[in-house]
Amino acid sequence: MIDENLNPAIVEKRNEKLVKYLRQTLCVLPSAVITLDTSKVLLAYFAVSGLDILNKLDQLPHSRESLIDWIYNHQISETICGIDIGICGFRGSTTLVTDKIKNVQNHEYDCSHLTMTFSALNALLTLGDDLSRINKKAILTSIQALQLLDGSLTATSQDYENDVRFLYSACCICYILNDWSFIDIERAYSFLLSCMTYEGAFGQNPEAEAHGGSTFCAVASLFLMNKLNSLSKYQIFRLKQWCLNRQATGFSGRVNKPWDTCYSFWIGSTLKILGVLHFTSFPENINYIFETYNYVTGGFAKWPDCNPDPLHTYMGICGLSLVDYPSFEKIHPAMAISQRAFNHLKNLHQKWSENIY
Numbered sequence: 001m002i003d004e005n006l007n008p009a010i011v012e013k014r015n016e017k018l019v020k021y022l023r024q025t026l027c028v029l030p031s032a033v034i035t036l037d038t039s040k041v042l043l044a045y046f047a048v049s050g051l052d053i054l055n056k057l058d059q060l061p062h063s064r065e066s067l068i069d070w071i072y073n074h075q076i077s078e079t080i081c082g083i084d085i086g087i088c089g090f091r092g093s094t095t096l097v098t099d100k101i102k103n104v105q106n107h108e109y110d111c112s113h114l115t116m117t118f119s120a121l122n123a124l125l126t127l128g129d130d131l132s133r134i135n136k137k138a139i140l141t142s143i144q145a146l147q148l149l150d151g152s153l154t155a156t157s158q159d160y161e162n163d164v165r166f167l168y169s170a171c172c173i174c175y176i177l178n179d180w181s182f183i184d185i186e187r188a189y190s191f192l193l194s195c196m197t198y199e200g201a202f203g204q205n206p207e208a209e210a211h212g213g214s215t216f217c218a219v220a221s222l223f224l225m226n227k228l229n230s231l232s233k234y235q236i237f238r239l240k241q242w243c244l245n246r247q248a249t250g251f252s253g254r255v256n257k258p259w260d261t262c263y264s265f266w267i268g269s270t271l272k273i274l275g276v277l278h279f280t281s282f283p284e285n286i287n288y289i290f291e292t293y294n295y296v297t298g299g300f301a302k303w304p305d306c307n308p309d310p311l312h313t314y315m316g317i318c319g320l321s322l323v324d325y326p327s328f329e330k331i332h333p334a335m336a337i338s339q340r341a342f343n344h345l346k347n348l349h350q351k352w353s354e355n356i357y
Contacts, residue, residue: 017298022047023061039092045119046314052338053329077135087157088138089117111157114169121176126341140182151187163204168217171224200238212253216266220334250288261292261312264319269333282323
């Protein structure tokens with residue numbers, strides 16, 4: 001099976017279908033994923049970055065300039081309806097589905113979301129934007145307002161759910177904007193430690209079950225905050241052991257759960273950050289990911305014989321990139337963007353330090 005998956009002619013044909021699927025994600029959503037309409041910025045990030053990793057960014061269905069302008073249209077950076085909500089960044093969509101589609105832009109409940117802000121910034125970097133239109137101070141001040149006393153963060157000003165996902169989003173934003181002064185790193189570190197379970201990995205919250213997605217968010221956050229080495233050698237050993245034990249053919253996200261395409265990224269990137277991905281079986285992982293591939297529409301699904309969706313398609317592409325799949329651009333394991341986009345970010349950091357912008 002691995003020989004077929006690495007055959008150049010088959011690779012090219014599958015990539016063409018993947019490109020078609022990602023292009024469609026940037027146009028009209030199929031009815032099966034219409035509930036994601038309120039997260040269109042996230043979908044744009046999956047599609048744009050997916051095309052970049054496939055080295056097909058020249059096949060965008062829209063011009064880069066129009067996509068960049070569309071993303072900036074989701075930025076909130078000032079008082080809304082006379083109410084200074086203090087929560088700025090990027091919204092996921094400019095529409096809200098109720099009894100009919102209503103435009104909620106500039107409504108008092110129109111607010112940013114940490115994950116949408118992170119997604120917007122990643123998409124802009126991938127498209128080569130210089131981030132000059134970002135209201136950096138407004139976004140960072142909002143992150144400061146969203147951090148709770150235990151070090152965790154809520155996603156929005158209207159939602160008090162807090163867990164490692166939103167801490168990870170905040171860490172990515174601070175890393176991109178090259179400013180950590182608006183987040184209490186020590187409290188954030190303490191919160192992450194409280195999420196480490198008896199199994200050796202991380203749960204979504206304290207006392208939760210260890211989970212592959214939560215473990216990635218925690219490990220990537222520690223890496224970006226330069227706190228990963230603050231864990232003890234024993235903690236690192238158990239963390240590596242738990243992650244390595246998640247592979248059967250593909251990877252599972254929890255103990256005694258079936259493997260799932262997205263964990264080829266969540267667990268794979270965690271192992272890459274920890275420097276032990278090479279101890280896994282690349283061929284078995286590749287074979288499993290392609291068991292979930294849809295030969296009609298393109299795209300990857302959660303499990304074999306299921307419909308593909310944008311999240312698992314992007315996670316599948318990233319998982320393949322991690323294991324050196326031919327023709328794919330390398331990804332940065334903590335930031336979940338191509339190494340090319342990450343290098344563009346580092347160039348921006350250099351220019352900012354030289355006060356060019």
